[in-house]
Amino acid sequence: MTITLHDLQSTAATTFGWDDLRPGQERAMKAVLEGRSILCVMPTGSGKSAIYQVPAMALPGVAVVVSPLIALQHDQADSINENTGATRAYVINSGMSKGELDAAWQAAEEHDEATRAKFLFLAPEQIARNDVAARLKALDVSLVVVDEAHCVASWGHDFRPDYLQLGHLLRELRVPVVALTATASHPVQTEIVERLHLADPTIIVEGFDRPNLSLDVVQHVEGAEKERAVRDQVLDLEGPGLVYVATKKAANALASELQERGCRADVYHAGRLKKERQAVHEGFLDGSIDVVVATTAFGMGIDKADVRFVVHADISDSLDSYYQEIGRGGRDGLPAKAILHYRPEDLSLRRFFAARSVKRTQLRELFALLSTQGKPVKTKKLKELSGLPPRKLAGLLNLLEAAGALGDGVKGYRARKMSTADAVAAAVEQAENRERIDRSRVEMARRYAETRGCRRQFLLSYFGEELPEACGNCDTCARQESAGTFAEQGAGATPDADVPFDVDTMVEHPEWGRGTVMGYEDGIITVLFDTVGYKTLSTELVEEKELLAAVPSGG
Numbered sequence: 310m311t312i313t314l315h316d317l318q319s320t321a322a323t324t325f326g327w328d329d330l331r332p333g334q335e336r337a338m339k340a341v342l343e344g345r346s347i348l349c350v351m352p353t354g355s356g357k358s359a360i361y362q363v364p365a366m367a368l369p370g371v372a373v374v375v376s377p378l379i380a381l382q383h384d385q386a387d388s389i390n391e392n393t394g395a396t397r398a399y400v401i402n403s404g405m406s407k408g409e410l411d412a413a414w415q416a417a418e419e420h421d422e423a424t425r426a427k428f429l430f431l432a433p434e435q436i437a438r439n440d441v442a443a444r445l446k447a448l449d450v451s452l453v454v455v456d457e458a459h460c461v462a463s464w465g466h467d468f469r470p471d472y473l474q475l476g477h478l479l480r481e482l483r484v485p486v487v488a489l490t491a492t493a494s495h496p497v498q499t500e501i502v503e504r505l506h507l508a509d510p511t512i513i514v515e516g517f518d519r520p521n522l523s524l525d526v527v528q529h530v531e532g533a534e535k536e537r538a539v540r541d542q543v544l545d546l547e548g549p550g551l552v553y554v555a556t557k558k559a560a561n562a563l564a565s566e567l568q569e570r571g572c573r574a575d576v577y578h579a580g581r582l583k584k585e586r587q588a589v590h591e592g593f594l595d596g597s598i599d600v601v602v603a604t605t606a607f608g609m610g611i612d613k614a615d616v617r618f619v620v621h622a623d624i625s626d627s628l629d630s631y632y633q634e635i636g637r638g639g640r641d642g643l644p645a646k647a648i649l650h651y652r653p654e655d656l657s658l659r660r661f662f663a664a665r666s667v668k669r670t671q672l673r674e675l676f677a678l679l680s681t682q683g684k685p686v687k688t689k690k691l692k693e694l695s696g697l698p699p700r701k702l703a704g705l706l707n708l709l710e711a712a713g714a715l716g717d718g719v720k721g722y723r724a725r726k727m728s729t730a731d732a733v734a735a736a737v738e739q740a741e742n743r744e745r746i747d748r749s750r751v752e753m754a755r756r757y758a759e760t761r762g763c764r765r766q767f768l769l770s771y772f773g774e775e776l777p778e779a780c781g782n783c784d785t786c787a788r789q790e791s792a793g794t795f796a797e798q799g800a801g802a803t804p805d806a807d808v809p810f811d812v813d814t815m816v817e818h819p820e821w822g823r824g825t826v827m828g829y830e831d832g833i834i835t836v837l838f839d840t841v842g843y844k845t846l847s848t849e850l851v852e853e854k855e856l857l858a859a860v861p862s863g864g
Contacts, residue, residue: 312367314339321363325392330363331356333515337487338364340511341452346486348458348501350493351515352636361454361487362389365427366397370451371417373482374430375475377457379404382430384594389428398428401435404583417448433460437474437699439689442481450484455505458488459629462500473703474688476506476717486510492517492632494772495813495825496837517632517772521639522647524764524783526757529652539622539650540566543574546646548599550618553625553634555655557604563622564602574600614641621649624656627750628757628771651758656751667708667740669733671697675705676714676724676732685721708736742840749842753835756845761785762830770828770835773812808834809852815860818844823860 317338321327337360340347351357365372376382379402386398399413419425435441461472529535554560557580567574575589575598592598619638625631639645709715712735716723760767765780779786814826824838834848851857
C-alpha cells in the first residue's frame with residue numbers, strides 16, 4: 310500500500326487534530342515516506358513531534374523514540390494514547406516495573422496493526438543494553454526517532470556518552486532516522502549526521518528566532534543583592550514560570566523563600582526522590598504549582614505551552630544551554646519573558662564545570678586491551694573485560710575514536726595500528742580541545758550578558774543565523790530607543806557590505822586552524838574553531854593582516 314502526503318494530512322487531522330501542517334513539517338514527513346533520514350533543527354514549540362508521530366501512525370510497524378528525558382517520554386506517550394483513544398505508545402526505562410516492561414514488549418511484538426504498539430519510548434541507556442538492542446532488531450521497526458539529537462555530538466553543549474551506542478543500532482536496523490533538536494549550529498549538525506551514520510539525509514533548519522520572547526539581562530555586583538532581586542522579581546511576575554539556578558542548595562533556598570511569601574512554588578533537581586520530582590512535574594502541568602525552581606544541570610523535560618517567564622538566577626554554562634532553557638517559555642506563541650540575572654563573579658563556577666580531567670592510565674589500559682583482542686569487540690564485552698562503569702567506558706571510547714585510535718564498526722570497536730603512547734597522546738589532546746571549547750562557550754555567554762548591542766542579534770549570530778535589524782524586544786534595544794539612538798546605531802549590527810566572509814563560511818587561521826564563521830557584531834567577527842572553540846577577532850584586523858583565509862569548497 311502506497312502512503313501519500315494526503316494520507317499523512319488526513320492522519321494529522323483525524324488522529325491528532327492538526328488540520329494544517331507547516332511547510333517544514335510536510336517536507337520532513339515527505340522525506341520519511343521516501344525512506345530518507347532527516348535532521349530537523351526547529352525551535353521549541355514549533356511542532357517537531359508531529360514530524361514523526363504522523364508518519365509513524367500511517368506506516369506499518371513500530372516507531373522507536375529515543376529521548377533522554379523520562380518525564381517527557383511519559384508526557385508524549387500519554388498524549389498519543391489520549392489522541393488515538395487507545396494504548397498505542399509505551400515507555401521502556403529503568404523506572405518501569407517488570408510487568409510494565411513485559412507489557413510494552415508484548416505490545417510491540419504484536420503482529421496485528423490495529424492493536425500493536427506504534428511507539429516505543431526508550432532512554433538512551435537502554436539502547437546500550439545488548440538484550441534491548443536484540444529485541445529491537447527483532448521488531449518490525451518503521452523508523453527511529455532521536456530526540457535531543459545534539460546529545461550525540463561532542464561539539465554539543467549536552468554531550469551524553471550513552472548516545473554513542475545509537476550509531477551501532479541504526480546501522481543494523483537500516484530504517485529512516487528522524488533526528489530532532491531545537492539548537493544545533495552548523496558544526497553540531499555535521500557531527501550529528503556523522504555520529505548517527507545518516508546517509509545523504511534531508512536537513513531542515515527552521516529559524517532559531519523566538520520573537521515572542523523578550524530578552525533581558527539584569528546586572529549585579531553583590532551576590533546577596535542579586536538573590537533578593539531574583540526573589541522579588543519572581544514574586545512580581547505573572548506565572549506560570551521557571552527559575553534556573555546553578556546549585557541544588559540555592560534551588561532549595563529560593564523555593565523556600567518563595568513559599569514563605571505565599572508563592573505556589575516548588576523545587577525540582579536530581580537530589581529529590583523520584584516520586585517528589587514526579588509530583589512537582591504533575592503539579593506544574595495541572596496548574597497547582599505556579600513556579601518551579603530547578604538546577605540548570607538537570608533537564609526539566611517540561612512540556613507546557615503557557616510558561617510566561619524563564620528567569621535565570623545564574624548564568625548558564627553556554628548559550629546553547631541558555632537557549633534550550635528559555636525556549637520553554639511562550640510555546641503558545643504569546644509574549645513571555647527571558648531574564649538573566651548576571652554577576653561577573655558567577656562565571657568562575659561555570660569555568661570550573663568546564664574543566665575536564667582525563668586519566669591517562671585508563672586510556673592506556675583500554676587501548677592496550679583492545680590491541681590484544683585481534684578482532685572487533687562489542688561494548689558489552691568491553692564492559693566485562695575492562696571493569697569500567699558504562700558511562701566512563703563510553704567517554705573513553707569516544708575520546709579514542711575521535712583521536713583516530715579506534716575504528717567503530719557494526720561488529721564493535723577495534724584498535725588501529727599505532728603505539729599505545731601515540732593513542733593516549735592523541736586522546737588527551739582531544740580532551741584538551743573539548744575543554745578549550747567548553748571554556749570558549751562560557752566566554753560567549755559572558756559576552757551575551759555584557760553586550761550593549763541587540764541581544765537577539767547576538768544570540769542568533771551564535772547559532773550562525775543573521776538578523777538584519779535590531780529586534781526591538783530586548784533591554785538593550787529598549788534603552789537605545791529611549792535614548793533616541795536606536796534607529797541610527799541599529800543596535801550594533803554590522804552592514805553586510807563590511808563583512809569579509811559570509812556566515813557559515815569555512816575559514817582557516819594560522820594558529821587556530823579551521824573554523825566556521827558564526828556572525829558579526831560591532832566590527833567583531835565570531836568564528837567557531839574546530840580545536841579551540843569560539844574566538845572573536847576584529848574585522849578590521851582580519852582584513853588588514855589577512856588573519857583568515859576561506860577554505861575552498863571540498864578542501
